[in-house]
Amino acid sequence: TWNSGPKFADYYVDESVAQGITPVFIYYQLLQSSPAGGAEDTADLNNLKNTSTMHSYWADFRLLMQHLGAYSQAIVIDVEPDLWGYIQQAATGDNGATIPAAVASSGDSHMAGLANNAAGFAQGFIRLRNKYAPNVLLGYHMSMWGTNTDPVWQDTPPNQIDALADRSAAFEQSLGASFDLAFGDPSDRDSGFDQAINGQGSEAWWDATDYARFDQWLGRFVRDVGLRMVLWQIPLGNTKMRAMDNIWGHYQDNHVEWWLDDATGTHLAATVSAGVVALLFGGGADGTTSATDDQSDGVTNPAAINGNNLMSYNADDDGGYFRHQANAYYDAGAMTLPSSNTPASNTFHPLAPVRLLDTRFA
Numbered sequence: 001t002w003n004s005g006p007k008f009a010d011y012y013v014d015e016s017v018a019q020g021i022t023p024v025f026i027y028y029q030l031l032q033s034s035p036a037g038g039a040e041d042t043a044d045l046n047n048l049k050n051t052s053t054m055h056s057y058w059a060d061f062r063l064l065m066q067h068l069g070a071y072s073q074a075i076v077i078d079v080e081p082d083l084w085g086y087i088q089q090a091a092t093g094d095n096g097a098t099i100p101a102a103v104a105s106s107g108d109s110h111m112a113g114l115a116n117n118a119a120g121f122a123q124g125f126i127r128l129r130n131k132y133a134p135n136v137l138l139g140y141h142m143s144m145w146g147t148n149t150d151p152v153w154q155d156t157p158p159n160q161i162d163a164l165a166d167r168s169a170a171f172e173q174s175l176g177a178s179f180d181l182a183f184g185d186p187s188d189r190d191s192g193f194d195q196a197i198n199g200q201g202s203e204a205w206w207d208a209t210d211y212a213r214f215d216q217w218l219g220r221f222v223r224d225v226g227l228r229m230v231l232w233q234i235p236l237g238n239t240k241m242r243a244m245d246n247i248w249g250h251y252q253d254n255h256v257e258w259w260l261d262d263a264t265g266t267h268l269a270a271t272v273s274a275g276v277v278a279l280l281f282g283g284g285a286d287g288t289t290s291a292t293d294d295q296s297d298g299v300t301n302p303a304a305i306n307g308n309n310l311m312s313y314n315a316d317d318d319g320g321y322f323r324h325q326a327n328a329y330y331d332a333g334a335m336t337l338p339s340s341n342t343p344a345s346n347t348f349h350p351l352a353p354v355r356l357l358d359t360r361f362a
Helices: 008-018 040-048 051-068 083-090 118-132 158-174 191-196 208-225 255-260 266-273 321-332
Strands: 024-027 075-079 136-141 181-184 229-234 276-281 355-358
Touching: 008 051, 024 051, 040 051, 040 083, 051 075, 051 118, 075 229, 083 136, 083 158, 118 136, 158 208, 181 208, 208 229, 208 266, 255 266, 255 321, 266 276
Parallel strands: 024 075, 075 136, 136 181, 181 229, 229 276, 276 355
Antiparallel strands: none
């Protein structure tokens, strides 16, 4: 109900289109819904089977579809980040049908005949999209940790990664829902943020072997499920600019450097070859680095702390690094997507450019 009407979704689409951007919504509603509290997994799973909550939930998503269906252009929705990971962890045999959910039992007439489990829940999104907004592309949000093993965080040996990706794919397929693409998030906080705020050590930083694990896992999952992937919540920190002194809003990270400051282009090419079609940048918590002057704190060129000697390009919290690298990426010509291993039903044109966007959705 944000804005009178409610018109929030319309305003967001209109502003995105005016900037030449495909609108992307992150539909992250169940966790914040009443009445369940406590840990995220408990709150999610309890709300999922609460008939009153889900009656309101389906009405809310239907309202969004009715608004977005008024547009002729493609609009993307990432459906419930994190939730699917918690469902998989609680499921028996990576089967979403083993987790209860109020679908037909919610009393919403549009859900009639759908099973009261997580598979029926997934199918409910497809049903409402098909009826009210066929222009909308629905994204399944894949959480690597849904298997209870995070291959990057836990340094899984390469010979074990394919089996984990196969399990994640089997869970997605158990839902029986025709999603259009997949979403994933490599990390939602800058490495420096995780060290300073969350007390992590060197494991907070990705190295070349971590990116190789990530690409291997992505490639296997994409091929298994037949869906291209969008990466979301990529942190915006860097280790180059003086502005990055690891204080609030100015935390260091290396994801932007890995994909956008590699002279050989092989880093981005490997991730694209794994099946990624877009990179969406922006941390998932207050205090993470922004590519705008979000802090308005005047921190531009403090003393270097670890070899970050480049003077800031502008007053943006990251020293203007993302803006600079994104411009260079587009000036050189956006990377095209390979046609090999492209699912026949994929909505994205196989030769469309890999898109970059700095934004925060949550």
